[in-house]
Amino acid sequence: MLEQPYEYVARPLVEPDWRRLPGFADVTEQEWRSAQWQRAHCVKNLRQLRGVYGDLLDEPFYADVAADQAGRATMSLLLPPQMLNTMVPDRVPDPAAMRADPVRRYMLPVASDRLPGPLASHPYAARDSLHEHEMWAVEGLTHRYPTKVLAELLSTCPQYCGHCTRMDLVGNSTPAVEKLRFALKPVDRQAAMLEYLRATPGVRDVVVSGGDVANLPFKNLEAFVAGLLEIESVRDVRLASKALMGLPQHWLQDDVVAGMTRLATTARARGVSLAVHTHVNTAAQVTPLVAEAAGALLAAGVRDVRNQGVLLRGVNATAPDLLDLCFALLDGAGITPYYFYMCDMIPSAEHWRVSLAEAQTLQHDLMGYLPGFATPRIVCDVPYVGKRWVHQVAEYDRERGISYWTKNYRTGIERDDDGALDRRYTYYDPVHTLPRTGQAWWRARGGWAGGGDGAADLAAASREASLVD
Numbered sequence: 001m002l003e004q005p006y007e008y009v010a011r012p013l014v015e016p017d018w019r020r021l022p023g024f025a026d027v028t029e030q031e032w033r034s035a036q037w038q039r040a041h042c043v044k045n046l047r048q049l050r051g052v053y054g055d056l057l058d059e060p061f062y063a064d065v066a067a068d069q070a071g072r073a074t075m076s077l078l079l080p081p082q083m084l085n086t087m088v089p090d091r092v093p094d095p096a097a098m099r100a101d102p103v104r105r106y107m108l109p110v111a112s113d114r115l116p117g118p119l120a121s122h123p124y125a126a127r128d129s130l131h132e133h134e135m136w137a138v139e140g141l142t143h144r145y146p147t148k149v150l151a152e153l154l155s156t157c158p159q160y161c162g163h164c165t166r167m168d169l170v171g172n173s174t175p176a177v178e179k180l181r182f183a184l185k186p187v188d189r190q191a192a193m194l195e196y197l198r199a200t201p202g203v204r205d206v207v208v209s210g211g212d213v214a215n216l217p218f219k220n221l222e223a224f225v226a227g228l229l230e231i232e233s234v235r236d237v238r239l240a241s242k243a244l245m246g247l248p249q250h251w252l253q254d255d256v257v258a259g260m261t262r263l264a265t266t267a268r269a270r271g272v273s274l275a276v277h278t279h280v281n282t283a284a285q286v287t288p289l290v291a292e293a294a295g296a297l298l299a300a301g302v303r304d305v306r307n308q309g310v311l312l313r314g315v316n317a318t319a320p321d322l323l324d325l326c327f328a329l330l331d332g333a334g335i336t337p338y339y340f341y342m343c344d345m346i347p348s349a350e351h352w353r354v355s356l357a358e359a360q361t362l363q364h365d366l367m368g369y370l371p372g373f374a375t376p377r378i379v380c381d382v383p384y385v386g387k388r389w390v391h392q393v394a395e396y397d398r399e400r401g402i403s404y405w406t407k408n409y410r411t412g413i414e415r416d417d418d419g420a421l422d423r424r425y426t427y428y429d430p431v432h433t434l435p436r437t438g439q440a441w442w443r444a445r446g447g448w449a450g451g452g453d454g455a456a457d458l459a460a461a462s463r464e465a466s467l468v469d
């Protein structure tokens with residue numbers, strides 16, 4: 001029999017044994033299943049990380065974590081035990097295994113992961129690299145696409161991902177990034193969002209996000225979604241929660257299941273599609289508890305649970321890794337693989353980002369293995385454009401790593417812009433992936449960003465660079 005480039009093997013999901021970690025050695029099953037216990041035992045600093053791993057990790061590793069937090073990190077540490085338990089899942093961790101682990105590489109960054117010097121950040125990297133704030137119709141409500149909006153209800157999550165695209169707003173400030181803060185009180189912000197949507201019947205689709213909706217008291221989330229369901233023009237509501245993977249215990253709580261059942265029942269009665277979107281990047285993170293939480297949501301009546309992962313070098317940017325993840329989601333947890341985003345151009349992310357050419361190859365290599373409805377699209381979120389499938393690029397200068405994109409709609413800030421649909425918009429490959437001539441071209445231009453400083457200047461440069469022609 002001829003070999004296939006990828007051999008599908010159905011694999012049962014496994015909950016790694018948390019008792020292999022010294023800090024969790026005496027934790028009972030009942031405690032582990034408790035969302036409250038998980039939240040109370042999150043790792044938020046080096047002292048707590050030592051408390052979990054003790055002597056399993058060495059001083060150079062701890063120093064590497066500390067150096068990253070003090071230096072380039074754009075997100076502070078926040079790791080629920082469930083998330084930690086998916087790192088080196090099949091044995092007692094040691095420093096080398098932790099350094100190589102794909103979950104560790106994006107959830108617990110170390111300074112030595114990042115590229116050195118100016119290569120760490122693309123010259124046009126910027127906080128709010130997607131310019132979402134510029135497109136806020138009201139505070140926290142990004143109106144970028146004609147028929148859909150993104151509602152950022154809060155700026156916290158139960159876990160913080162090193163590559164978070166909303167690093168300018170989400171989470172605690174780090175030495176590298178002073179976070180922005182919402183000005184309005186949550187209740188006023190949510191009221192303003194609902195009012196805008198009532199007055200804007202052209203919007204039919206609302207992504208309710210943050211942050212992570214799992215950090216909202218459920219009654220507040222329920223009140224907002226119930227408000228959406230009363231708006232005749234809203235036909236799709238999608239709740240965004242990475243916690244379905246990082247803290248599945250949240251979605252298994254009795255009051256949350258009961259509340260989701262109420263919302264799903266109302267949504268169905270009104271003909272509205274209520275779905276949950278999560279963010280899983282590696283197969284090891286799809287455990288039986290994650291499957292149980294996804295199953296509880298489906299049993300509550302949500303139409304679908306879908307995954308929007310992020311393509312990250314060293315984490316999942318190979319076809320076998322992506323296919324293993326997709327099959328774990330689909331077979332094991334009933335979660336539909338949906339998108340993989342290319343990592344956005346935030347500061348200090350170049351070690352994670354892949355080039356457009358690599359993303360196109362990965363999309364090619366994914367085709368044909370999964371059912372069509374569960375074959376994820378790899379998309380590039382192009383500033384001032386939105387999600388474009390990676391093969392939609394209009395022109396691509398591979399030497400300098402500059403791709404040019406077009407669009408077929410105006411964003412919320414271009415309603416009076418005659419040229420918006422004729423313009424081409426740019427996206428940039430990581431400079432270190434370019435041929436030597438391309439790297440030399442960028443070096444000759446100078447003006448490297450080199451970190452999270454000068455946010456306003458970087459945003460202006462990014463805006464200028466995004467609009468060509």
Ligand code: SF4
Nearest residue numbers: 157160161164211242
């Ligand atoms: S869960 Fe989402 S919003 Fe929260 S830190 Fe991770 S990527 Fe950012």
